[in-house]
Amino acid sequence: MSKSPRIVSRKTIHIEWGDCDPAQIVHFPRYFAYFDACTTALFHKAGLSKREMLKTYRIVGIPLVNVQASFMAPARFSDTVIVESEITEWGRSSFRVRHRLFNKDILAVECIETRVWAVASGVHKDQIKSKVVPREVVEVFSPGARRGPVNKKARRKRQ
Amino acid sequence: MSKSPRIVSRKTIHIEWGDCDPAQIVHFPRYFAYFDACTTALFHKAGLSKREMLKTYRIVGIPLVNVQASFMAPARFSDTVIVESEITEWGRSSFRVRHRLFNKDILAVECIETRVWAVASGVHKDQIKSKVVPREVVEVFSPGARRGPVNKKARRKRQ
Amino acid sequence: MSKSPRIVSRKTIHIEWGDCDPAQIVHFPRYFAYFDACTTALFHKAGLSKREMLKTYRIVGIPLVNVQASFMAPARFSDTVIVESEITEWGRSSFRVRHRLFNKDILAVECIETRVWAVASGVHKDQIKSKVVPREVVEVFSPGARRGPVNKKARRKRQ
Amino acid sequence: MSKSPRIVSRKTIHIEWGDCDPAQIVHFPRYFAYFDACTTALFHKAGLSKREMLKTYRIVGIPLVNVQASFMAPARFSDTVIVESEITEWGRSSFRVRHRLFNKDILAVECIETRVWAVASGVHKDQIKSKVVPREVVEVFSPGARRGPVNKKARRKRQ
Numbered sequence: 189m190s191k192s193p194r195i196v197s198r199k200t201i202h203i204e205w206g207d208c209d210p211a212q213i214v215h216f217p218r219y220f221a222y223f224d225a226c227t228t229a230l231f232h233k234a235g236l237s238k239r240e241m242l243k244t245y246r247i248v249g250i251p252l253v254n255v256q257a258s259f260m261a262p263a264r265f266s267d268t269v270i271v272e273s274e275i276t277e278w279g280r281s282s283f284r285v286r287h288r289l290f291n292k293d294i295l296a297v298e299c300i301e302t303r304v305w306a307v308a309s310g311v312h313k314d315q316i317k318s319k320v321v322p323r324e325v326v327e328v329f330s331p332g333a334r335r336g337p338v339n340k341k342a343r344r345k346r347q
Numbered sequence: 348m349s350k351s352p353r354i355v356s357r358k359t360i361h362i363e364w365g366d367c368d369p370a371q372i373v374h375f376p377r378y379f380a381y382f383d384a385c386t387t388a389l390f391h392k393a394g395l396s397k398r399e400m401l402k403t404y405r406i407v408g409i410p411l412v413n414v415q416a417s418f419m420a421p422a423r424f425s426d427t428v429i430v431e432s433e434i435t436e437w438g439r440s441s442f443r444v445r446h447r448l449f450n451k452d453i454l455a456v457e458c459i460e461t462r463v464w465a466v467a468s469g470v471h472k473d474q475i476k477s478k479v480v481p482r483e484v485v486e487v488f489s490p491g492a493r494r495g496p497v498n499k500k501a502r503r504k505r506q
Numbered sequence: 507m508s509k510s511p512r513i514v515s516r517k518t519i520h521i522e523w524g525d526c527d528p529a530q531i532v533h534f535p536r537y538f539a540y541f542d543a544c545t546t547a548l549f550h551k552a553g554l555s556k557r558e559m560l561k562t563y564r565i566v567g568i569p570l571v572n573v574q575a576s577f578m579a580p581a582r583f584s585d586t587v588i589v590e591s592e593i594t595e596w597g598r599s600s601f602r603v604r605h606r607l608f609n610k611d612i613l614a615v616e617c618i619e620t621r622v623w624a625v626a627s628g629v630h631k632d633q634i635k636s637k638v639v640p641r642e643v644v645e646v647f648s649p650g651a652r653r654g655p656v657n658k659k660a661r662r663k664r665q
Numbered sequence: 666m667s668k669s670p671r672i673v674s675r676k677t678i679h680i681e682w683g684d685c686d687p688a689q690i691v692h693f694p695r696y697f698a699y700f701d702a703c704t705t706a707l708f709h710k711a712g713l714s715k716r717e718m719l720k721t722y723r724i725v726g727i728p729l730v731n732v733q734a735s736f737m738a739p740a741r742f743s744d745t746v747i748v749e750s751e752i753t754e755w756g757r758s759s760f761r762v763r764h765r766l767f768n769k770d771i772l773a774v775e776c777i778e779t780r781v782w783a784v785a786s787g788v789h790k791d792q793i794k795s796k797v798v799p800r801e802v803v804e805v806f807s808p809g810a811r812r813g814p815v816n817k818k819a820r821r822k823r824q
Contacts, residue, residue, distance in 0.1 A: 204702045205715060205726070206533045210583060211408040211465075211475070215524045217383065220376035225681045238682060239743035249370040249682070256415035262475060265528060266716035306370075316370070316421060363543045364556060364567070365692045369742060374683045384522045397523060398584035408523070424687060425557035529726040529783075529793070535701065538694035567688040574733035580793060624688075634688070634739060 195329050196274045197230040201289075203267040213262035220255070223287045223299050226273040230285065234328045245325075248316050250303045253282065257299040263291045278326050281305050281318040354488050355433045356389040360448075362426040372421035379414070382446045382458050385432040389444065393487045404484075407475050409462045412441065416458040422450045437485050440464050440477040513647050514592045515548040519607075521585040531580035538573070541605045541617050544591040548603065552646045563643075566634050568621045571600065575617040581609045596644050599623050599636040672806050673751045674707040678766075680744040690739035697732070700764045700776050703750040707762065711805045722802075725793050727780045730759065734776040740768045755803050758782050758795040 201222055209215040227250070228238045241247065263269055269291045277284040282304045289297040305325075309315035360381055368374040386409070387397045401408065422428055428450045436443040441463045448456040464484075468474035519540055527533040545568070546556045559565065581587055587609045595602040600622045607615040623643075627633035678699055686692040704727070705715050719726070740746055746768045754761040759781045766774040782802075786792035 202702075204698070205527055205705060206535060206698050206701050208528050209408070209523055210526050210528065210530045211410065212473075212528045213410065213475070215380075215383075216411050216414070217376045217379035217524060220379055221374075221681070221683050224374075224376065224683050225679075228682060237743060239741075249368070251370065251372065251421070252375050252418050254415070254417050255375065256413070258413050259411050262410070264473070264716075266714060314371075314423070316372070361543075363539070364546060364686055365539050365542050365694060367687050368682055369685050369687065369689045371687045376683060380522070380524050383524050384520075387523060396584060398582075423557075425555060527726070529728065530791075531728065531793070533698075533701075534729050534732070535694045535697035538697055539692075542692075542694065567686070569688065569690065569739070570693050570736050572733070572735050573693070574731070576731050577729050580728070582791070632689075632741070634690070 194274045194276075195230070195234050196272055197226065197233040199226050199229050199271045199273070201269050201271060203263050203265050203269060205265045208265045213264055216257075216259065219257065219259075219289070219297055219299070222271060222289070223257075223273075223285075223301065226271045226287050227285050227301065227303070230273045230275070236325065236328065241325075245305075245322060246307060247319070248306050248308055251306050251316070252301055252303050254302040255299065257297060259297050261291060261294050261296040263289070263296055267291055269296065275329050276300075278321065278330070281320050283321065353433045353435075354389065354393050355431055356385065356392040358385045358388050358430045358432070360428050360430060362422050362424050362428060364424045367424045372423055375416075375418065378416065378418075378448070378456055378458070381430060381448070382416075382432075382444075382460065385430045385446050386444050386460065386462070389432045389434070395484065395487065400484075404464075404481060405466060406478070407465050407467050410465050410475070411460055411462050413461040414458065416456060418456050420450060420453050420455040422448070422455055426450055428455065434488050435459075437480065437489070440479050442480065512592045512594075513548070513552050514590055515544065515551040517544050517547050517589045517591070519587050519589060521581050521583050521587060523583045526583045531582055534575075534577065537575065537577075537607070537615055537617070540589060540607070541575075541591075541603075541619065544589045544605050545603050545619065545621070548591045548593070554643065554646065559643075563623075563640060564625060565637070566624050566626055569624050569634070570619055570621050572620040573617065575615060577615050579609060579612050579614040581607070581614055585609055587614065593647050594618075596639065596648070599638050601639065671751045671753075672707070672711050673749055674703065674710040676703050676706050676748045676750070678746050678748060680740050680742050680746060682742045685742045690741055693734075693736065696734065696736075696766070696774055696776070699748060699766070700734075700750075700762075700778065703748045703764050704762050704778065704780070707750045707752070713802065713805065718802075722782075722799060723784060724796070725783050725785050728783050728793070729778055729780050731779040732776065734774060736774050738768060738771050738773040740766070740773055744768055746773065752806050753777075755798065755807075758797050760798065 203214060207214050207218040269289050271287050271289045273287045275283050276286045282302055285301045287299040288295055304318035305321045306316045307319045309317045362373060366373050366377040428448050430446050430448045432446045434442050435445045441461055444460045446458040447454055463477035464480045465475045466478045468476045521532060525532050525536040587607050589605050589607045591605045593601050594604045600620055603619045605617040606613055622636035623639045624634045625637045627635045680691060684691050684695040746766050748764050748766045750764045752760050753763045759779055762778045764776040765772055781795035782798045783793045784796045786794045
C-alpha cells in the first residue's frame with residue numbers, strides 16, 4: 189500500500205438516546221454505523237457521492253474486509269462528537285480508512301476500516317468480488333500523486 | 348492473560364431483511380450487535396445471566412475496549428448462520444471473547460472482542476472504570492482452574 | 507378488504523442489551539425491527555420464504571404504507587417475549603399484519619402493519635409501485651377461500 | 666387535550682447507506698429512530714436538553730404509548746430529508762408529537778407519537794409510571810398560554 193497526501197473530512201455527530209444502552213453509553217455497534225456514514229462523507233468531500241459512484245463505476249459498494257477499533261472513553265446521549273476521517277493507505281483493490289472520534293477534544297474512539305472496491309461477480313450473480321480501484325478515484329484523494337509515466341510504472345509495481 | 352479450558356456457546360441467527368443493506372448483504376455494524384448478543388449468550392451458558400450478573404456484582408456492564416473483525420464471506424437475508432463464541436483469554440480486569448460466524452459451514456466472519464469488567468466510578472457518577480474480574484466468574488468458565496493455594500498465588504502473579 | 511381464516515406464527519425473541527436504551531427498556535424502533543422479522547416468519551410459515559418470494563414474483567419487497575402500535579408495558583433486556591403474527595385483512599394490493607407481543611403472558615405491544623405488494627416501476631427504475639397480490643399468495647394464508655367462480659367474482663367486487 | 670401555539674423544529678437528516686434495506690429504501694424502523702431524535706431536538710429547541718430534563722425532573726424518559734405513521738413516498742440513501750416536528754396536543758401526563766418528513770419538498774412520511782412523562786415507580790424499582798407534565802414544560806412550548814388564574818382552572822378541567 190502506498191502513502192499519499194490526504195483529504196480529511198470532519199463530521200459532527202449528535203449522540204442520540206437510541207444510540208445508547210442501559211449502561212448509559214453508546215452501544216458500540218452504533219459507532220460502526222457512524223463510521224460507515226463518515227466514510228461516505230469522506231468520499232463525498234472528495235467529490236464522489238456514493239450514489240453516483242455506484243452508478244459510474246458499476247460497483248455494489250465498498251464493503252469491509254477488516255475493521256478494528258479501540259474505545260478509549262465512553263460517549264453518552266446529548267454529547268456532540270466530531271469524527272475525523274481520512275484514507276491512510278491505498279492498495280490495488282482495497283484501502284484503509286481511519287476514523288478518530290473526539291468527544292470534548294478527547295480521542296474517544298479510533299477505528300481502522302479496510303474496505304474493497306466491490307463488483308457483482310459475473311459468474312454467480314449473488315456473489316461479489318473485489319476489483320482494482322480506478323486510478324481517478326485514488327487521484328481525487330491524492331492530487332499530488334498525478335505524476336509522469338515513470339511514477340505510473342512504479343505505482344503499478346507496488347500494487 | 349492466562350489460557351484455560353473453555354465453555355463454547357453456539358447461537359443460531361436468522362439474517363433478517365432489515366439487517367441487510369442496498370448491496371443485499373449484512374450491513375457490518377449489525378454483526379457487532381449479533382456478537383454482543385452472543386457474548387451475553389456465552390455468559391448465560393456459563394450460568395451467568397446478564398441481568399443477574401449486573402445485580403450480583405454491581406457492574407454497569409462489560410463494555411468493549413477493543414474489537415477487531417475480519418469479514419471473509421458475505422451473509423444475506425434468509426441465511427441462517429451459526430456463531431461459536433468462547434472466552435479465549437482472561438486478564439486481571441479484562442477478557443477476550445472470540446466469535447466465529449459460520450454460513451453454510453464456511454467461516455464468514457471472525458471477531459475478537461476485548462471487554463472489561465466495569466463499575467460506576469465512585470468519584471464521577473457518570474464515569475465508569477474497570478475492576479478485577481471476580482475469581483468465581485473466571486472459574487465458571489474454567490472449572491479445571493480451581494486448584495490449590497500455590498496456583499492461586501501463581502495466577503495472582505500472572506495477572 | 508376481506509376477512510379469512512388464518513395462519514398464525516409465533517416467534518420467540520430474546521431482548522438484547524443493545525435493543526434497550528438508557529431508560530433500561532426496549533428502544534421502540536427496535537420493536538418494528540422485531541415485527542418486520544415476524545412478518546417474514548409468518549410468510550415463511552405459510553411456505554413463502556422471502557428470498558424465494560422476491561424471485562418468484564419479481565417484487566422488490568412488501569414495504570409498509572402505514573403502521574400503528576400501542577405500547578402497553580415495557581420489555582427489558584433478558585426478557586424473552588413471544589410475538590403472535592397473523593394477516594388480518596387482504597386488500598387488492600395491500601394487506602394488514604397484526605403483531606401481538608407478549609411478555610410473561612401480558613400483552614405488552616400491539617402493532618398493525620399495512621403493507622403493499624411492491625414491484626419496481628417500469629417507467630422510473632428507482633420508483634416502486636404496488637401491484638395486485640397474486641391469488642395463490644392470498645390462498646396459502648386462507649386455504650378455505652379457494653372456492654368457485656361465483657366467489658371469485660364476489661371477491662373481485664369487494665376489492 | 667388542549668391546543669396551543671407552537672414551537673416547530675426542523676431537522677435535516679442525511680439518509681445513510683446503512684439506513685436502507687435490500688429494496689434500496691429506508692428500512693422503516695429507522696424512521697422511528699429519526700423521529701425519536703427529532704423529538705429530542707424539538708425539546709432542545711424549546712430550551713429543554715434531554716439530559717438536563719431527566720436530571721431536573723427526575724424522569725426516566727418520555728417513552729411512547731402509541732405511535733402511528735404513514736409512508737407516502739420512499740427515501741433512499743444519499744437523499745437529504747427535512748423533518749418538521751411539533752407538539753400538537755398536551756394531555757395531563759401525555760402529549761402528542763407530529764413529525765412530517767419531507768423529501769425534495771414532498772411529504773414522504775408522517776408520524777404521530779403519543780408520549781408520556783415517565784418516572785420510576787416508587788414501589789417496583791424496575792417499573793415506570795406516568796406523571797403529570799410540569800406546567801413550566803408545557804409553557805415553554807406554549808408561551809401564550811401563561812395567563813391568569815381563570816385560565817389555569819380552565820386548563821385543569823380540560824385535562
